[in-house]
Amino acid sequence: MLEAxxxxxxxxxxxxxxxxxxTWTGGNVSARDPETGLxxxxxxGVMYDDLRPEDHVVLDLEGDVIEGTLSPSSDTASHLxxxxxxxxxxxxxxxHSPYATAFAALNRPIxxxxxxxxxxxxxxxxCAGFALIGGEEIGQQVIEHIGNSPAVLLKNHGVFTxxxxxKAAVKAAVMTEDVARTVWxxxxxxxxxxxxxxxxxxxxxxxxxxxxxx
Amino acid sequence: MLEAxxxxxxxxxxxxxxxxxxTWTGGNVSARDPETGLxxxxxxGVMYDDLRPEDHVVLDLEGDVIEGTLSPSSDTASHLxxxxxxxxxxxxxxxHSPYATAFAALNRPIxxxxxxxxxxxxxxxxCAGFALIGGEEIGQQVIEHIGNSPAVLLKNHGVFTxxxxxKAAVKAAVMTEDVARTVWxxxxxxxxxxxxxxxxxxxxxxxxxxxxxx
Amino acid sequence: MLEAxxxxxxxxxxxxxxxxxxTWTGGNVSARDPETGLxxxxxxGVMYDDLRPEDHVVLDLEGDVIEGTLSPSSDTASHLxxxxxxxxxxxxxxxHSPYATAFAALNRPIxxxxxxxxxxxxxxxxCAGFALIGGEEIGQQVIEHIGNSPAVLLKNHGVFTxxxxxKAAVKAAVMTEDVARTVWxxxxxxxxxxxxxxxxxxxxxxxxxxxxxx
Amino acid sequence: MLEAxxxxxxxxxxxxxxxxxxTWTGGNVSARDPETGLxxxxxxGVMYDDLRPEDHVVLDLEGDVIEGTLSPSSDTASHLxxxxxxxxxxxxxxxHSPYATAFAALNRPIxxxxxxxxxxxxxxxxCAGFALIGGEEIGQQVIEHIGNSPAVLLKNHGVFTxxxxxKAAVKAAVMTEDVARTVWxxxxxxxxxxxxxxxxxxxxxxxxxxxxxx
Numbered sequence: 031m032l033e034a035x036x037x038x039x040x041x042x043x044x045x046x047x048x049x050x051x052x053t054w055t056g057g058n059v060s061a062r063d064p065e066t067g068l069x070x071x072x073x074x075g076v077m078y079d080d081l082r083p084e085d086h087v088v089l090d091l092e093g094d095v096i097e098g099t100l101s102p103s104s105d106t107a108s109h110l111x112x113x114x115x116x117x118x119x120x121x122x123x124x125x126h127s128p129y130a131t132a133f134a135a136l137n138r139p140i141x142x143x144x145x146x147x148x149x150x151x152x153x154x155x156x157c158a159g160f161a162l163i164g165g166e167e168i169g170q171q172v173i174e175h176i177g178n179s180p181a182v183l184l185k186n187h188g189v190f191t192x193x194x195x196x197k198a199a200v201k202a203a204v205m206t207e208d209v210a211r212t213v214w215x216x217x218x219x220x221x222x223x224x225x226x227x228x229x230x231x232x233x234x235x236x237x238x239x240x241x242x243x244x
Numbered sequence: 245m246l247e248a249x250x251x252x253x254x255x256x257x258x259x260x261x262x263x264x265x266x267t268w269t270g271g272n273v274s275a276r277d278p279e280t281g282l283x284x285x286x287x288x289g290v291m292y293d294d295l296r297p298e299d300h301v302v303l304d305l306e307g308d309v310i311e312g313t314l315s316p317s318s319d320t321a322s323h324l325x326x327x328x329x330x331x332x333x334x335x336x337x338x339x340h341s342p343y344a345t346a347f348a349a350l351n352r353p354i355x356x357x358x359x360x361x362x363x364x365x366x367x368x369x370x371c372a373g374f375a376l377i378g379g380e381e382i383g384q385q386v387i388e389h390i391g392n393s394p395a396v397l398l399k400n401h402g403v404f405t406x407x408x409x410x411k412a413a414v415k416a417a418v419m420t421e422d423v424a425r426t427v428w429x430x431x432x433x434x435x436x437x438x439x440x441x442x443x444x445x446x447x448x449x450x451x452x453x454x455x456x457x458x
Numbered sequence: 459m460l461e462a463x464x465x466x467x468x469x470x471x472x473x474x475x476x477x478x479x480x481t482w483t484g485g486n487v488s489a490r491d492p493e494t495g496l497x498x499x500x501x502x503g504v505m506y507d508d509l510r511p512e513d514h515v516v517l518d519l520e521g522d523v524i525e526g527t528l529s530p531s532s533d534t535a536s537h538l539x540x541x542x543x544x545x546x547x548x549x550x551x552x553x554h555s556p557y558a559t560a561f562a563a564l565n566r567p568i569x570x571x572x573x574x575x576x577x578x579x580x581x582x583x584x585c586a587g588f589a590l591i592g593g594e595e596i597g598q599q600v601i602e603h604i605g606n607s608p609a610v611l612l613k614n615h616g617v618f619t620x621x622x623x624x625k626a627a628v629k630a631a632v633m634t635e636d637v638a639r640t641v642w643x644x645x646x647x648x649x650x651x652x653x654x655x656x657x658x659x660x661x662x663x664x665x666x667x668x669x670x671x672x
Numbered sequence: 673m674l675e676a677x678x679x680x681x682x683x684x685x686x687x688x689x690x691x692x693x694x695t696w697t698g699g700n701v702s703a704r705d706p707e708t709g710l711x712x713x714x715x716x717g718v719m720y721d722d723l724r725p726e727d728h729v730v731l732d733l734e735g736d737v738i739e740g741t742l743s744p745s746s747d748t749a750s751h752l753x754x755x756x757x758x759x760x761x762x763x764x765x766x767x768h769s770p771y772a773t774a775f776a777a778l779n780r781p782i783x784x785x786x787x788x789x790x791x792x793x794x795x796x797x798x799c800a801g802f803a804l805i806g807g808e809e810i811g812q813q814v815i816e817h818i819g820n821s822p823a824v825l826l827k828n829h830g831v832f833t834x835x836x837x838x839k840a841a842v843k844a845a846v847m848t849e850d851v852a853r854t855v856w857x858x859x860x861x862x863x864x865x866x867x868x869x870x871x872x873x874x875x876x877x878x879x880x881x882x883x884x885x886x
Contacts, residue, residue: 049267056574126640131640136649143349145402149377162661186573201268213349214643214647215343216350219428243290358828359805360768418695426768430778481850529885559858563864565864614864615787
């Protein structure tokens with residue numbers, strides 16, 4: 031079931047190591063099928079090179095496994111918590127991408143120092159508090175702190191991104207690391223001026239409504 | 245039309261991710277055909293792996309699309325502004341390459357700390373002011389600040405480079421990131437001596453007139 | 459003899475350059491065969507691209523070469539010392555991976571600033587003292603300082619990791635560099651809060667007992 | 673003529689971009705043929721992907737082109753100066769590898785903070801003064817400052833390495849960048865203890881005489 035979504039998720043999973051966002055078996059992507067409401071997610075602790083489309087696990091929003099023989103990601107409960115509280119979200123990504131996680135280690139949001147941050151995030155990337163892994167606590171932190179941003183940092187941990195599709199969430203994860211890296215470089219040279227809120231809004235509106243192909 | 249130029253632009257576009265200058269769909273290259281005066285540019289928001297030669301958009305200098313079914317880069321108006329004001333320029337590149345953009349975030353030019361900067365740039369790499377994206381404002385900033393350099397930083401944003409050909413502009417974009425990176429590393433250790441203006445001139449003259457194949 | 463183990467070691471050796479842990483001929487992996495107690499190790503000074511499964515050297519725990527025409531790694535005596543003192547260890551990795559080695563250069567352990575450190579290491583990554591290369595001294599330093607961690611830094615030198623298999627030791631080497639890098643980035647921004655010992659224990663227990671496939 | 677040496681030099685040239693030591697057309701390797709005393713060197717301003725074995729230029733020690741239709745590297749006069757003054761040297765490499773060049777920008781030698789530096793270099797990596805490009809001045813700086821090290825930094829410029837073969841010089845260039853990077857990382861955390869001169873000597877002797885295959 032959901033073969034097309036599994037194929038898409040498989041390709042998106044390969045974007046994580048390709049973009050330097052994950053190490054060994056870390057990180058995961060999930061997608062919610064808008065028709066059935068079922069969620070497809072990475073199995074726990076599998077190497078990206080070994081992952082096949084049919085290895086993905088299908089669950090319902092309460093966490094019952096609908097299809098799949100492998101154990102789902104140990105972040106599954108938090109993914110499902112986010113899907114239950116954000117009906118607009120159909121894709122979620124979790125990584126420990128290194129520059130973004132450095133900000134997360136310090137519980138430090140990323141201000142709008144770059145037009146790329148205004149474009150993709152529409153404001154600062156917020157940072158959520160510390161939570162243990164395995165249950166819904168991370169999902170609660172994400173929902174509490176992410177606001178309208180597609181990304182949130184997790185104190186002492188890493189990054190969660192969301193999107194209206196798994197591809198949008200992967201894009202947000204890639205852009206989170208990209209802007210975290212450039213801001214980190216900038217902060218070693220000094221403290222940039224933040225872009226004015228009015229300009230942030232104009233940049234974000236243009237990027238959301240005009241950029242790309244219709 | 246302009247098939248050879250589109251093929252060349254396609255190859256040059258692939259140099260941007262290969263050299264670590266762009267992330268996801270960001271960045272763009274354009275070229276002006278010296279005979280017809282028409283400009284070929286990347287379509288907006290297309291992944292580099294998906295980009296084909298025939299996807300490039302052909303416009304005249306006033307921004308009328310002459311050929312192409314995709315929307316052109318959202319930086320098109322600024323590219324055209326630069327072409328109109330710099331008849332010597334036939335290639336333009338825009339990136340958010342991370343080390344150069346760190347200097348840009350701080351509105352900070354890159355001094356001539358390295359022979360490689362004297363060689364390629366003939367002086368410091370200047371930094372232009374902040375401008376919104378989508379119109380000609382960035383092009384105006386570029387023209388106002390670039391002087392005789394092939395590269396200019398844009399405050400809180402990124403990099404524009406120009407050249408007598410698209411290949412020369414891509415080379416300038418690659419070298420901008422390369423020297424920005426090394427200067428950034430050096431600045432974490434201390435403040436280098438700048439190369440004396442007389443030596444900068446000698447190095448730049450030799451590189452321009454003797455280096456490479458005739 | 460031990461063909462399957464040599465094949466496995468060959469594949470694991472290729473993970474070192476793939477994950478950016480080694481340069482030129484540096485670094486090595488060894489494995490102990492649980493049945494015979496013999497140890498298989500990289501030959502000294504061989505490029506990773508040139509290394510073949512049959513090039514690995516087989517020794518007994520006293521250092522007598524049982525099979526192989528090449529000289530074994532110059533770290534062999536230290537590997538064997540570790541195997542003799544740690545019957546639970548069947549795999550050992552040595553690298554100069556750059557971020558971890560930066561901490562090692564300063565004789566500085568890596569605190570538990572990240573959930574990934576709690577997960578994989580169960581506590582701080584300790585740092586052992588300086589020792590010369592070629593004899594057992596490094597092995598003695600490793601045994602003295604590694605405790606329950608799968609990794610230990612070596613002052614002014616690099617990293618040793620151990621595991622119940624060579625694959626587990628390679629994973630520990632990869633994760634050591636990964637967390638060293640992120641902690642290094644974080645320390646340039648400030649000093650993170652350490653994760654509380656109770657939470658470290660919970661994270662490590664879950665990762666050890668629940669994470670991955672059964 | 674010297675076909676085997678050109679083939680070898682071609683392969684060694686490809687190690688430079690593979691190891692992240694060069695950008696675009698920068699950097700070069702030369703080799704002296706021990707029998708004829710002739711020198712083979714990279715042509716000026718050629719991209720590494722385009723370089724073919726037959727493109728290399730053959731010169732005598734006085735700089736007369738013996739074979740080849742392309743212009744030789746603009747560093748040729750300095751390579752030849754080094755060969756004339758160091759009969760033990762049969763290979764030379766020049767790069768702007770970024771971490772080493774950061775130290776060079778500051779005219780700052782690299783102390784023996786790591787066993788890898790003792791192993792490969794037998795002491796600190798020295799830094800020579802500033803010199804213009806194109807004539808013998810760089811070669812004079814190299815000879816004056818390199819001492820017994822296989823590598824020397826050039827103020828505001830980059831790196832020269834030498835070896836008894838081109839392969840040994842390439843290895844020294846790779847190791848120079850590797851240790852410069854790790855030392856640079858370490859210096860952002862604090863100031864390491866230098867390894868004691870006696871231990872440096874022991875490490876270097878062992879590495880020179882015991883490490884690798886006989």
